[in-house]
Amino acid sequence: MSGATTLARPIAQRPQDPAASRARRSRLLVALLVLAVAAAVGIGVMRGAYREGPFEPSSPTPTGSRAVVEVLQDAGSDVQVRRSTLDAAGALEEGRTVLVTDPSALGSAQLGSLHQAHAAGTGRLVLVRPDFFALRALAPGIAPAGILPDSTELSADGSCGAASLRARMITAGPVDSLAPAATRYRTESGSGVCFDGVVVQGDRITVLGSATLLANETVGERDNAAVALNALGIDRSAPVTWYLPSASDPMAEVRPGLLERLPSWLLPIGLWIVLVSAALLLALSHRLGPVVVEPLPVRVRARELTLGRAALFQRSSARDRAARSLRAATAVRLAGRLGVRREESLDALIAALRGHTDATDAQLRALLGPTPITSDAALMRLASDLTHLEKEIDR
Amino acid sequence: MRLSLTVRGALVGLLALLPIVLLPSGLTVALCGAAWLLVLALDVLLTPAPRRVRITRRAPGQTRLGTSATGRLLLTNTTGRALRIEVRDAWNPSAGLTAQRAQLRLPAQERRAVDQDFTPWRRGVHSSRALVCAVRGPLGLTRRASSLPVPGTFLALHAFASRRHLPSRVRRLREIEGLAAVHQRGAGTEFDSLRDFVDGDDVRSIDWRATARRRSVVVRTWRPERDRHVLIVVDTSRTSASRVGDAPRLDAEMDAALLLTALCAQAGDRVDVLCADRIPHVSVSGASARTVLHDVVAATAPVEPALVETDWEMVAAQIRRRARRGALVVLLTPIEPAAVQQGLLPIAARVAADHPLIVASVSDPALETLAGERGDITAVYRAASAEQDRMERAGAARALERSGAVVVDAEPGSLPQLLADQYLALKAAGRL
Numbered sequence: 001m002s003g004a005t006t007l008a009r010p011i012a013q014r015p016q017d018p019a020a021s022r023a024r025r026s027r028l029l030v031a032l033l034v035l036a037v038a039a040a041v042g043i044g045v046m047r048g049a050y051r052e053g054p055f056e057p058s059s060p061t062p063t064g065s066r067a068v069v070e071v072l073q074d075a076g077s078d079v080q081v082r083r084s085t086l087d088a089a090g091a092l093e094e095g096r097t098v099l100v101t102d103p104s105a106l107g108s109a110q111l112g113s114l115h116q117a118h119a120a121g122t123g124r125l126v127l128v129r130p131d132f133f134a135l136r137a138l139a140p141g142i143a144p145a146g147i148l149p150d151s152t153e154l155s156a157d158g159s160c161g162a163a164s165l166r167a168r169m170i171t172a173g174p175v176d177s178l179a180p181a182a183t184r185y186r187t188e189s190g191s192g193v194c195f196d197g198v199v200v201q202g203d204r205i206t207v208l209g210s211a212t213l214l215a216n217e218t219v220g221e222r223d224n225a226a227v228a229l230n231a232l233g234i235d236r237s238a239p240v241t242w243y244l245p246s247a248s249d250p251m252a253e254v255r256p257g258l259l260e261r262l263p264s265w266l267l268p269i270g271l272w273i274v275l276v277s278a279a280l281l282l283a284l285s286h287r288l289g290p291v292v293v294e295p296l297p298v299r300v301r302a303r304e305l306t307l308g309r310a311a312l313f314q315r316s317s318a319r320d321r322a323a324r325s326l327r328a329a330t331a332v333r334l335a336g337r338l339g340v341r342r343e344e345s346l347d348a349l350i351a352a353l354r355g356h357t358d359a360t361d362a363q364l365r366a367l368l369g370p371t372p373i374t375s376d377a378a379l380m381r382l383a384s385d386l387t388h389l390e391k392e393i394d395r
Numbered sequence: 396m397r398l399s400l401t402v403r404g405a406l407v408g409l410l411a412l413l414p415i416v417l418l419p420s421g422l423t424v425a426l427c428g429a430a431w432l433l434v435l436a437l438d439v440l441l442t443p444a445p446r447r448v449r450i451t452r453r454a455p456g457q458t459r460l461g462t463s464a465t466g467r468l469l470l471t472n473t474t475g476r477a478l479r480i481e482v483r484d485a486w487n488p489s490a491g492l493t494a495q496r497a498q499l500r501l502p503a504q505e506r507r508a509v510d511q512d513f514t515p516w517r518r519g520v521h522s523s524r525a526l527v528c529a530v531r532g533p534l535g536l537t538r539r540a541s542s543l544p545v546p547g548t549f550l551a552l553h554a555f556a557s558r559r560h561l562p563s564r565v566r567r568l569r570e571i572e573g574l575a576a577v578h579q580r581g582a583g584t585e586f587d588s589l590r591d592f593v594d595g596d597d598v599r600s601i602d603w604r605a606t607a608r609r610r611s612v613v614v615r616t617w618r619p620e621r622d623r624h625v626l627i628v629v630d631t632s633r634t635s636a637s638r639v640g641d642a643p644r645l646d647a648e649m650d651a652a653l654l655l656t657a658l659c660a661q662a663g664d665r666v667d668v669l670c671a672d673r674i675p676h677v678s679v680s681g682a683s684a685r686t687v688l689h690d691v692v693a694a695t696a697p698v699e700p701a702l703v704e705t706d707w708e709m710v711a712a713q714i715r716r717r718a719r720r721g722a723l724v725v726l727l728t729p730i731e732p733a734a735v736q737q738g739l740l741p742i743a744a745r746v747a748a749d750h751p752l753i754v755a756s757v758s759d760p761a762l763e764t765l766a767g768e769r770g771d772i773t774a775v776y777r778a779a780s781a782e783q784d785r786m787e788r789a790g791a792a793r794a795l796e797r798s799g800a801v802v803v804d805a806e807p808g809s810l811p812q813l814l815a816d817q818y819l820a821l822k823a824a825g826r827l
Contacts, residue, residue, distance in 0.1 A: 288481060292485045
């Protein structure tokens with residue numbers, strides 16, 4: 001009875017639907033992707049958003065300037081960041097202290113505008129490693145006077161006066177990936193120069209000749225911080241504008257690009273040549289009539305099976321199996337030649353071989369009998385011995 | 396009908412470069428484009444329809460593999476002006492048409508021929524899938540093409556390389572027919588005539604009564620029986636698809652079947668041929684001795700091996716239906732140990748009980764080469780594998796012989812002759 005019910009029960013086998021499993025897999029993939037994106041966003045937020053770049057006020061990297069900016073802000077200074085010349089000039093006119101991080105990147109129009117604002121207002125300028133052109137526009141009395149390629153410790157002497165910015169000794173020199181060297185400056189009058197020309201004070205202008213005075217990595221060395229902070233007026237809690245010249249500034253000098261140097265007919269000609277090339281490809285790719293498809297019969301080499309089995313033998317090192325078939329084949333051939341019946345035992349074959357070969361019975365038994373083969377070399381030796389034996393009987 | 400651009404039609408666009416350089420503007424480009432299209436459209440409008448070229452075909456009827464055949468396309472221009480046309484006769488690639496395309500100029504109201512050489516490299520029916528004719532415009536910038544309904548087929552027959560062995564076998568056959576002594580007396584032989592005894596004749600065939608009447612010793616001669624029935628069964632299953640040398644086994648089997656057919660026709664026997672795997676595919680039966688070879692060649696030309704297993708029960712039923720008791724049955728099938736054990740062996744025993752049975756098989760000469768290789772360890776493993784294959788084949792052949800069949804297992808090049816010799820031996824022994 002129970003057997004009958006077992007048979008009658010329908011086989012509740014859920015059909016394996018390939019489409020469903022594919023959908024399940026793709027859903028898993030989407031989930032993984034969402035997880036990865038979320039993790040990336042989370043890591044980004046935890047890391048804190050900052051802008052990477054030289055003297056960036058928010059950047060904590062060795063070349064940033066977050067250290068100086070934070071100290072200024074803690075001391076009550078209002079620090080704003082500006083990236084265009086017009087903003088910087090406006091701030092200068094308002095009387096703020098404007099730090100120009102890269103004066104050499106400014107074009108002549110930008111420098112002129114800054115100079116006008118400096119002359120019109122009461123703001124102070126702090127220039128970091130200005131070049132000759134920037135100095136000629138902004139501070140005609142100051143000029144570059146050589147470089148300091150190595151890191152050097154410089155101390156203030158008696159002739160400094162206010163230009164020492166209340167520091168005794170600074171470290172000047174190159175900063176990795178920021179400035180290859182420190183620059184020395186001189187003034188026409190010879191006054192206002194300190195630290196061997198690395199710091200120069202002029203009329204509402206301070207020139208800092210070394211990037212070490214501002215970069216996070218080196219600002220802590222010696223009295224570098226004092227120079228930077230005092231130059232930016234920390235004692236007066238002066239409002240500071242951090243001006244980072246940028247390429248996107250509308251006043252940045254625009255050089256004529258490659259496209260504008262090209263002749264005016266080039267664009268229409270290019271368009272036309274593209275058209276003609278497309279037409280040529282179309283013409284060349286023309287095929288007269290259909291592609292003819294012909295089903296060809298399958299043809300497999302008959303020996304593939306044999307070779308495949310040989311590879312299997314070799315991969316699994318089936319030496320005994322290989323030896324057995326080699327021995328059996330030789331034994332069958334010898335038996336046929338010597339008139340021994342196929343069904344008879346090995347002893348009969350060895351007895352028949354006795355007169356025809358120099359080998360002893362024991363040797364023949366080892367050669368033809370089921371002696372285990374332990375290495376590839378032994379198998380090769382067996383194969384050549386069997387061939388040799390057959391040749392001997394042939395003679 | 397399809398329109399297409401010629402290379403000249405595309406390059407003509409380069410003429411517009413000068414005006415564009417002189418007046419570089421978008422308007423010039425647009426105007427040049429319009430002018431280009433206008434010229435192309437004009438060319439299309441002036442081109443006559445390809446259907447106004449009348450094409451007829453003279454296809455080769457049939458040809459043997461390894462030889463060439465010639466066909467011909469005849470193109471007639473029915474329009475009133477000369478046409479430059481391209482034709483493509485799209486035969487299947489194995490038809491071996493040397494040039495599918497031809498370009499020619501057809502003067503008005505005239506006819507031209509395009510000669511075609513076919514060297515087929517595959518047996519069977521070859522056909523032209525399409526005949527496309529394209530007419531160039533008068534400016535040569537565009538062409539109008541269309542496919543014309545001109546069907547063409549021809550049959551590539553089996554190469555029948557073994558036919559060069561036919562004369563020698565026929566001579567042997569005549570010798571047997573005129574032979575003084577057939578070594579078996581009684582059933583299956585037919586009394587022919589008396590002649591003088593010569594050395595080597597079987598003494599049992601001496602006719603003593605006739606000898607008593609004459610001074611010399613006289614023997615009876617027996618002629619092999621004529622009008623016997625021979626059924627050749629060709630296996631077209633997967634085992635016949637394997638390639639031995641350069642050709643599949645089936646080709647060698649066909650070669651053997653054709654030689655045997657020709658020989659049987661010469662011997663005055665009636666031959667039927669059956670190609671079968673899961674189902675009987677092609678059969679030639681009841682053909683007269685004069686036409687049987689041609690019928691068999693034509694019927695078996697399109698036969699290709701299929702990747703299926705042979706249904707030997709079906710084959711046995713077919714043999715029972717087609718062959719009378721005592722008719723010679725020739726099975727052309729590779730001796731594959733697995734296939735023999737599974738299907739062929741019991742059937743062979745049953746068939747051999749009623750008929751003389753020959754099982755002819757194509758062996759792979761590569762096995763012997765492999766078995767003799769020594770060189771390195773890979774070669775030794777290959778030799779072992781090949782030896783195992785050979786022993787298994789020999790075992791299967793022995794099993795077939797034990798069940799009453801005569802086994803002919805030979806390389807592709809020598810199978811036809813050996814099969815013919817086996818047939819002659821049976822004939823000489825009077826077993827037919």
